Amino acid sequence: xxxxxxxxxxxxxxxxxxxxxxxxxxxxxxxxxxxxxxxxxxxxxxxxxxxxxxxxxxxxxxxxxxxxxxxxxxxxxxxxxxxxxxxxxxxxxxxxxxxxxxxxxxxxxxxxxxxxxxxxxxxxxxxxxxxxxxxxxxxxxxxxxxxx
Amino acid sequence: xxxxxxxxxxxxxxxxxxxxxxxxxxxxxxxxxxxxxxxxxxxxxxxxxxxxxxxxxxxxxxxxxxxxxxxxxxxxxxxxxxxxxxxxxxxxxxxxxxxxxxxxxxxxxxxxxxxxxxxxxxxxxxxxxxxxxxxxxxxxxxxxxxxx
Numbered sequence: 001x002x003x004x005x006x007x008x009x010x011x012x013x014x015x016x017x018x019x020x021x022x023x024x025x026x027x028x029x030x031x032x033x034x035x036x037x038x039x040x041x042x043x044x045x046x047x048x049x050x051x052x053x054x055x056x057x058x059x060x061x062x063x064x065x066x067x068x069x070x071x072x073x074x075x076x077x078x079x080x081x082x083x084x085x086x087x088x089x090x091x092x093x094x095x096x097x098x099x100x101x102x103x104x105x106x107x108x109x110x111x112x113x114x115x116x117x118x119x120x121x122x123x124x125x126x127x128x129x130x131x132x133x134x135x136x137x138x139x140x141x142x143x144x145x146x147x148x
Numbered sequence: 149x150x151x152x153x154x155x156x157x158x159x160x161x162x163x164x165x166x167x168x169x170x171x172x173x174x175x176x177x178x179x180x181x182x183x184x185x186x187x188x189x190x191x192x193x194x195x196x197x198x199x200x201x202x203x204x205x206x207x208x209x210x211x212x213x214x215x216x217x218x219x220x221x222x223x224x225x226x227x228x229x230x231x232x233x234x235x236x237x238x239x240x241x242x243x244x245x246x247x248x249x250x251x252x253x254x255x256x257x258x259x260x261x262x263x264x265x266x267x268x269x270x271x272x273x274x275x276x277x278x279x280x281x282x283x284x285x286x287x288x289x290x291x292x293x294x295x296x
Contacts, residue, residue, distance in 0.1 A: 012261045013249030014179045016240055020253070021245075031162045036285050076156030086252055091287045093248060093279050094162055096240040097169075100272050101161030104234055105168070111294060113160045118277050119292045127277050129243050134282075139182050139239045143266045146259060 008068050011146055021090065025049055025057045032095050035065065038080035066090070095127050100118060158168055168212050169238065173197055173205045179242050181215065186228035214238070243275050278292060 010016050021027055025047070032046050044054055059066040060083060066087035066117075072078040098115060106112050115124050128136045158164050167170045169175055173195070180194050192202055206229060209215040214235035220226040231238075246263060254260050263272050 004238060011259050012179070012245045015176060015249075016253040017245040017249035018172045018175055022175060024166045025168030027166055027170060029164060031160070035292055052237050064224075075208045087250055088178060088287060089251065092244040092275055092277065093241065096244045097165040098161045100237055100241060101163075101165035102236065105161060105164040111159050113292050116293055117285060118289050120280070122280065124277055124285060124290060125280065126245075127275060128239055129240065129272055129275050132268070132270065132273065135231060135263060141263050142272060143268050144183055144261050144263055146261045 012144075017093075019081075020060075021066070021093070025053060026061060027055055027094065027097070029061060030053075030066065030083070030090050033081065033083050033087065034091065034094060038082060039078060040081075044079075063065075092127060095124075099126060115133070118119070162290075168208075169214070169241070171205070173201060174209060175238075175242065175245070177202075177205055177209060178214065178231070178238050179233065180244060181229065181231045182239065186230060187226055188211075188229075191229075209235070240275065243272075247274060260289075 008016060008019055028047055028049075028131065029043055032043055033089050037043055039045055039145070040054065040058070043049075044051060045056070047054065049057075058067065062069060062081070064086075067081045068084050071082050072075050072080050095115065102112065102114075116122060117124055129142070131137050131141075154166055156164060156273075158167070164244050168179065175192055176195055176197075180191055185191055185194060188202065188206070191197075191206070192199060195202065197205075205220070206215065210217060210229070213232050215229045216232050218228050218230050220228050243263065250260065250262075264270060265272055279289075
């Protein structure tokens with residue numbers, strides 16, 4: 001990876017988060033993990049990424065406690081990568097990227113994957129930031145302040 | 149940038165989105181734009197990124213219609229980068245990264261920036277995916293299907 005300024009001391013949580021998951025492969029791996037992918041070879045097939053890059057990103061995600069390594073669920077000697085609670089909490093990030101992509105990056109009749117409510121089989125609603133009364137808050141209705 | 153497989157034909161909206169904004173600098177630029185940064189030199193100061201990389205990412209964000217170039221608001225000969233509607237719709241992505249970082253990447257007493265509701269000055273709520281009744285949906289309560 002290119003040498004880069006670390007954002008680990010950044011007072012902005014967005015900067016710190018991007019320092020950890022702010023490359024395309026890491027978030028694609030997390031996306032695949034949400035879809036049930038668990039093995040190195042399956043991540044590799046899904047993503048078409050070079051093995052050394054995949055190994056590097058998986059190692060980093062394990063070090064950051066986003067994925068954890070488990071023995072294979074079928075009793076073979078393989079091991080599997082599974083989302084931790086910390087990894088699971090990246091769900092809104094992946095959903096937000098999905099919903100933006102759905103809106104802007106597909107033609108109307110183009111094949112695309114959709115996220116459905118498992119219980120009802122219906123489309124999930126649009127995710128949004130809301131105020132205390134449940135009203136949608138846009139960026140210009142918010143302000144960023146530094147506090148302890 | 150490293151040569152990479154394009155996800156522009158990916159049926160998954162997450163893949164397509166990450167193809168466009170899936171590098172750390174692009175999302176940090178978008179974050180700064182939400183915070184009111186508009187000029188090349190101000191992005192550079194905020195991010196500490198090399199000028200050639202910043203220029204490349206800004207050009208890409210303009211090409212992708214996430215930022216647009218405007219004459220400087222103060223009448224000088226500078227130009228400014230301003231979020232388009234498409235860029236503005238990345239707000240949930242940035243907020244989701246912020247809230248994950250707030251939860252996992254700061255010590256309790258550590259200085260950090262917070263997102264407040266401008267009208268009330270209060271903290272914004274946690275963003276989450278919700279079902280038709282407004283109940284929070286976790287990843288394991290959803291399923292991904294390919295449809296047209």
